[in-house]
Amino acid sequence: MSAGVGVDLEKLWIRFGDFVAVRDANVKINGGDFFSFLGPSGCGKTTILRAVSGFLEPSDGRVLIGGNDMKGIGPNKRPTALIFQNLALFPLMKVWENITFSMEIKGASAKERRKRADELLDMIALPGQGDKLPSELSGGQRQRVAIARALCAEPDVLLLDEPLSALDLKLRQHMRTELREIQQRVGITFIYITHDQGEALTMSDNIAVMRAGVIDQIGDGKTVYNDPATAFAASFVGENNVFRGKVKQVSGDTALIATNRSGELLARISTANQGKMQPGDDAMLFIRPEAFALAPAGASGDHFVTATVTNEEFEGNVFNIFMEGDGGKELKVSLPNLGQSFESHKGQPMTLQYDVQNAVALPAGELATE
Amino acid sequence: MKSFSFMRVSIWVYLAIFFAYLLGPLVIMSITAFNSPEFPRATPWECLTFEWFAALFQDERILNGIKNSILVGAGTVVLSVAMGLAGALMLTQIWPKLRATYYTIIIAPILIPGVVIGISTLVFWDRINRMVGLGADSFLSNGLFLTVIGQSTFIASYCMLVLVARLQRYDTALTEAALDLGATHAQAFRKVLLPFMKPAIASAAVLAFLASFENYNTTTFTFGEYPTLTIELAQKVRYGITPAISALAFIIVVLTVFAALFNEANIRRKDLVAAARKDATVEELESGKFRVPGFLSSNWAAVALVVMACATVVVVGTATVYSPAQCIANVQEQKRIETELRIQELRQRRAEEAARKAAEEAETAPKPQAAPSDNNSGFGGVFSPNTLTGEGEEESKAPEAEDNSNSGFGNVFAPSTLSGD
Numbered sequence: 064m065s066a067g068v069g070v071d072l073e074k075l076w077i078r079f080g081d082f083v084a085v086r087d088a089n090v091k092i093n094g095g096d097f098f099s100f101l102g103p104s105g106c107g108k109t110t111i112l113r114a115v116s117g118f119l120e121p122s123d124g125r126v127l128i129g130g131n132d133m134k135g136i137g138p139n140k141r142p143t144a145l146i147f148q149n150l151a152l153f154p155l156m157k158v159w160e161n162i163t164f165s166m167e168i169k170g171a172s173a174k175e176r177r178k179r180a181d182e183l184l185d186m187i188a189l190p191g192q193g194d195k196l197p198s199e200l201s202g203g204q205r206q207r208v209a210i211a212r213a214l215c216a217e218p219d220v221l222l223l224d225e226p227l228s229a230l231d232l233k234l235r236q237h238m239r240t241e242l243r244e245i246q247q248r249v250g251i252t253f254i255y256i257t258h259d260q261g262e263a264l265t266m267s268d269n270i271a272v273m274r275a276g277v278i279d280q281i282g283d284g285k286t287v288y289n290d291p292a293t294a295f296a297a298s299f300v301g302e303n304n305v306f307r308g309k310v311k312q313v314s315g316d317t318a319l320i321a322t323n324r325s326g327e328l329l330a331r332i333s334t335a336n337q338g339k340m341q342p343g344d345d346a347m348l349f350i351r352p353e354a355f356a357l358a359p360a361g362a363s364g365d366h367f368v369t370a371t372v373t374n375e376e377f378e379g380n381v382f383n384i385f386m387e388g389d390g391g392k393e394l395k396v397s398l399p400n401l402g403q404s405f406e407s408h409k410g411q412p413m414t415l416q417y418d419v420q421n422a423v424a425l426p427a428g429e430l431a432t433e
Numbered sequence: 434m435k436s437f438s439f440m441r442v443s444i445w446v447y448l449a450i451f452f453a454y455l456l457g458p459l460v461i462m463s464i465t466a467f468n469s470p471e472f473p474r475a476t477p478w479e480c481l482t483f484e485w486f487a488a489l490f491q492d493e494r495i496l497n498g499i500k501n502s503i504l505v506g507a508g509t510v511v512l513s514v515a516m517g518l519a520g521a522l523m524l525t526q527i528w529p530k531l532r533a534t535y536y537t538i539i540i541a542p543i544l545i546p547g548v549v550i551g552i553s554t555l556v557f558w559d560r561i562n563r564m565v566g567l568g569a570d571s572f573l574s575n576g577l578f579l580t581v582i583g584q585s586t587f588i589a590s591y592c593m594l595v596l597v598a599r600l601q602r603y604d605t606a607l608t609e610a611a612l613d614l615g616a617t618h619a620q621a622f623r624k625v626l627l628p629f630m631k632p633a634i635a636s637a638a639v640l641a642f643l644a645s646f647e648n649y650n651t652t653t654f655t656f657g658e659y660p661t662l663t664i665e666l667a668q669k670v671r672y673g674i675t676p677a678i679s680a681l682a683f684i685i686v687v688l689t690v691f692a693a694l695f696n697e698a699n700i701r702r703k704d705l706v707a708a709a710r711k712d713a714t715v716e717e718l719e720s721g722k723f724r725v726p727g728f729l730s731s732n733w734a735a736v737a738l739v740v741m742a743c744a745t746v747v748v749v750g751t752a753t754v755y756s757p758a759q760c761i762a763n764v765q766e767q768k769r770i771e772t773e774l775r776i777q778e779l780r781q782r783r784a785e786e787a788a789r790k791a792a793e794e795a796e797t798a799p800k801p802q803a804a805p806s807d808n809n810s811g812f813g814g815v816f817s818p819n820t821l822t823g824e825g826e827e828e829s830k831a832p833e834a835e836d837n838s839n840s841g842f843g844n845v846f847a848p849s850t851l852s853g854d
């Protein structure tokens with residue numbers, strides 16, 4: 064899938080006055096990839112997208128599309144199409160006029176435009192809706208019209224700015240699959256922006272995790288989830304239990320962490336940080352709620368934490384068990400719902416066993432607050 | 434319950450007074466346009482006539498004034514809307530800290546008296562004219578040019594206010610979307626921003642035209658060789674006013690009502706179509722079975738418009754065949770008879786008086802003196818108190834002149850006095 068046009072950000076800085084919105088971003092996006100920028104609101108995702116589409120000139124560094132420096136090239140000359148956060152459909156144009164606006168600009172006849180609009184409407188599963196106004200469509204339909212309008216311009220790179228954030232949950236999940244399908248069908252590069260880690264993980268070939276203008280990690284979904292490069296990435300992507308402490312001992316790719324409240328725990332050092340953690344450093348250890356196995360108190364195991372069940376929740380696909388460890392340490396454990404009969408352990412002390420491979424040791428750092 | 438109904442009554446009374454205050458003068462004036470006396474009067478009703486409309490359309494100066502007003506109006510609309518749009522766009526683009534200052538400056542012309550704007554326009558362009566070294570008959574001292582420029586200075590500010598209100602609801606992402614899809618800035622402006630602004634531009638244009646049409650204080654300094662309608666009317670009124678001016682006012686009122694109804698009908702129609710589209714299913718829209726609601730259905734404004742148009746056609750039709758000559762003749766005949774009666778009465782009284790006098794004189798000195806000897810003075814009968822009540826000696830000419838005497842102003846406002854102008 065290297066047919067498409069790639070996008071490179073080289074040492075990209077974007078400042079608004081004294082405020083640095085993007086700090087030294089280096090990203091290589093392969094042609095034909097579905098690439099996501101994932102980060103909390105206000106971290107500079109839209110800013111990066113606007114720099115790629117040409118609405119913002121970088122303060123420093125370069126944006127390359129297909130290997131060509133885009134400096135001084137306006138948004139109407141770049142091979143990109145942007146789907147705006149609020150969609151920005153032209154309210155006074157009918158759906159088909161909206162979709163084929165890029166053709167109208169090039170002087171195509173109404174007949175050609177009509178034909179192309181009908182093809183695209185079929186593709187986005189809205190046949191025969193061309194004569195409506197955007198205001199007469201539902202949110203999901205408008206969403207699809209915006210996609211069709213962008214695709215009609217035949218861009219090499221499609222930029223999507225949180226396009227699903229306004230939709231309700233069910234539609235959002237449906238549109239994820241649909242977007243992914245469309246991307247595979249048209250084969251062009253998609254750059255997708257989201258603050259929803261579920262969206263990023265399900266759709267993307269690669270993900271860049273952003274925090275306050277800085278890109279913390281770039282990798283595919285599994286890497287970002289299983290092998291986070293920073294404490295922020297570990298806490299922002301998916302849920303995690305955090306143990307703070309200091310490195311006591313390092314051997315190869317494992318480290319023994321002396322946690323503040325849960326004793327000494329052994330963990331794997333994340334790939335990005337191997338060789339960088341020294342005994343005595345402040346460290347954080349992350350274990351995902353689903354990586355724990357629940358055992359009765361006193362059960363033996365190589366690696367475990369003890370805690371008391373404080374609350375239990377049934378979420379459909381999982382049982383969530385909230386526990387309190389030593390010194391009031393709060394923990395969450397998720398057990399998949401496999402149809403087993405669930406036995407309440409409320410108020411009972413339990414042993415939480417884990418596999419060292421599933422515990423990640425990282426240098427201490429800022430955590431996601433969401 | 435009682436106080437509630439009292440409230441309602443007082444609201445209705447208030448509304449009645451309010452509308453009477455608002456529309457009363459217009460109604461009275463419209464009536465005078467159809468009444469035959471030469472001075473605009475609603476009462477006493479004499480004869481239905483359309484002659485004032487004919488008089489209006491034969492008055493070269495009024496027609497010329499209308500033409501000039503329309504020319505000036507068109508120029509002002511173009512210039513003001515363009516400047517207003519530029520000003521409004523600027524306001525949204527400008528550095529936020531400067532915005533308040535900029536706004537104040539651009540609104541200032543509204544607050545400056547029109548007279549000042551008129552004088553300063555005249556002086557300023559005269560200077561420019563001389564600086565460029567052109568003569569007194571150059572383009573820069575042309576009345577049309579100066580009037581358009583002068584009026585636009587403050588009318589552009591009105592336009593800007595109207596346009597800014599709409600522009601504030603514009604999502605700049607729409608322009609960005611157009612650019613992103615390959616449009617140039619000019620195309621984005623023309624295809625996206627301008628259509629969005631269209632309703633506001635239309636309002637601004639109407640506002641600009643009306644403001645230009647009714648302007649007097651600025652124009653009075655700048656019109657030069659091109660007196661507008663307001664200037665002409667003002668000059669006319671100085672010498673006397675005829676119902677032809679009422680006729681003009683009536684036409685303007687009717688046109689306004691037409692425009693208002695047309696606008697209302699259009700808005701209602703759009704709403705109705707939108708509502709119908711919303712209810713229509715995809716299949717209906719697709720198969721072309723979708724029925725747009727009829728023009729007149731549940732649209733009172735459209736109905737009123739049509740009724741009014743029919744009424745206008747009927748009235749104009751009547752006017753072309755109707756001749757008030759008979760009625761006027763009747764009225765004049767009646768007046769003549771009345772006058773004659775009065776004269777008769779007068780004569781009788783005089784005769785009686787004379788007889789009495791003669792009798793008295795005969796008692797003291799029986800010399801036969803002619804009774805009408807007092808009329809031999811150089812002033813005719815003017816100083817005789819009797820002439821104030823009747824026509825006196827002029828009785829034979831009475832039918833032509835009697836109208837004049839019926840107005841309190843004598844001849845002052847009769848158009849015939851203009852002939853000396």
Ligand SMILES: Nc1ncnc2c1ncn2[C@@H]1O[C@H](COP(=O)(O)OP(=O)(O)O)[C@@H](O)[C@H]1O
Nearest residue numbers: 079082084102103104105106107108109110111
């Ligand atoms: N035009 C601008 N002027 C000043 N600050 C801006 C501007 N655009 C964005 N910012 C700031 O840059 C940061 C990143 O914004 P943005 O890229 O929109 O975040 P997000 O990741 O939510 O899309 C925010 O703190 C925002 O306030």
Ligand SMILES: [Mg+2]
Nearest residue numbers: 108109148224
């Ligand atoms: Mg954003």
